[in-house]
Amino acid sequence: MPDEWARAFFDEGFEETFRLRGAYSSTQDDLDALCSTAMPQGHEGRVLDVACGFGRHSGPLTERGYRVVGIDASPEQIARARQLYPQTRFVVADMRQPPPGPYDVVLNLWTSFGLLPTRADDLAALTAWRKVLASGGILIMDLTTRERAEHLNRTGREQISTKRVTHQGVTTEARYDWAEGVSYVRYSRNGWSRTSRTRLYSRLDLELALHEAGFAAVSLWGDFQLGPVDPAKRTVVIAGTEASALPSAPHQAGPGVSTLGRPE
Template sequence: MSRGTSTTDVWDAFFSDFYLRAYASEERDAAAEAQALAAARLSGCPEGGELLDVPCGFGRHCVPLARAGYRVTGVDRSGALLDEARRRAAGERWPKFSQADYRELPFGDASFDAALNLFTSLGYLGDEEDAKVLAEIRRVLRPGGKLVLETMHRDHMVRTWSDNGWRLMGEGRVLLEQRTFDPAEGVAQTTQTLVEPDGTRESRTWSARVYAATELVALARAAGFAEVKCWGGFEYEPLSVGTRLMLVARS
C-alpha cells in the first residue's frame, strides 16, 4: 500500500534541477565523503570491491568512494542528477553509472559485494514498493554481502519535529520547509520552497513514508535478508530517539 506517498511523477519533478539547486552545494561535500567512507567500512566491502550506491543522486557519495579505490556503480532514476554525477566523476574509470528505477536494477544476481542506500533514500513509494527495492538490492548482492541503509526514523523525527523551518543551501539560496506528519500512517508531507538570491521562488510538495526501526527491519526481513541489525551511527553507536538509523542487512 502507498499510505499516501507521492507518485513517481511527483518524485521525478523533485529530483531534477530543483533538487540540484537545493542540495548540490559543495559546502556539504566533505561531510558526505566522510559518511560514505564510514558506510563502506560498515558494509564490510573488501578493498577494491564491487560496491553499489543506490540511489546515487548527483554523486556526492559514489565519487569519493571511487577515489578511495572501490569499484562503485551508481544507479539513479534521474537523468539530471546522473549528468551532474558524471560531471563530478570527471571521466574517471570509476564510478560507473546506470539510469534505472531501483525497483528493477539492471544487473545480474550476485553482482556486488555490498550496497549503500544513504541520506533517507527509501520511503518514497510506500511499503510494498519499498519492499521491492530492498528485494532487488538483496538479489544483486553476493551471498553474505551487506546493505547499509542510513535514514531518518519515525521516533527521531517525532522528537525533533517542527512544522516549519529554513536552511541556507549555499550560493545565497534559502530553502523553506512546511511540514505535516500523520503518525498513524507514518507519512510526512513536506512543501519545500527554494528562494533564489534574486528573490524568485519555486516550490515542490511531496509525501514520504517515515518508518519506525521495527517496521524497516520487518521490510528487510521480508525482502529476504538473513540478518538485520540497527545502529545509531556508522561506528556502531546505539540506536535511540536522538540518532538517525543505520540499518545493516546481510544477504
C-alpha cells in the first residue's frame, strides 16, 4: 500500500461507513468513564485530541468544559468537525507536528496510532506529544494491541491470518501479516471502499517506545474505567511526564498495571 493511503481513507465517506458498523455507539459512555478516572478534574484542563476525526471526542469534551484543540491530517474530517462542533478549535495538522502547548492531556483514541509510514515516524509523533505536555501532564491512548489482534484473529502459528465479515451492509476483509506486524483491512459498502494499514504494537513495544519518547512512567488498563488488561479488549495506555501523574484505579492506592519504570 502507498504511504499516503490515509489521505484517501479518511474522506467524506469514512464517517458514514463506521457509523453503519456501530463504531460510535459507546462514545458517551467512554467519555463518562474517562472523565471520571483519568481526565483532569474541574473540567478546565487543556486537551489536545490527536487524530480527532470528525470531533466525536473533542466536541463533547468542549461541551463538558475542557479547553480542547482537535487535530487531524484529513481536511474532510476537520471540515466535518467544524460543522458539528463550531465551539471547538480544529486544525488540519500532521500528528508529528502538533500545535504548541502546553496541554494537560494529549488524547490518541480509537486505534489512531501505527498509521504512519514507519516506526520512526510513530516515535516522532510520541516525542512531539511529550514535548507539548505540561509538567505533570498525561498521554491517554486507546488502541488494539498485537495481543488483542492475535487473540481475536490468529488460530495457531500461521504467518498470515485472514477474515471476512459483513455487518449492517459493510463488508470487512482483514489480512494480518504477523511477521511484518501489520494489519490491512478493507471496508466496503455501496459506493465506498477503502483499505487501511495499521502497525500492530505489543504492549511491551508501546511501553518501550513511550519511554524512548521521554515519558517517565506508563500504566496499562483494560478500559476507560481502569479495569485490568484483557486480551479481548483494546488497551488503554496512560503515560505521564511524571510518575505521580498516573491515575489510580478505583479503590486502589497506586497505578493498577505499571510494568516498566523509565530506563536510566
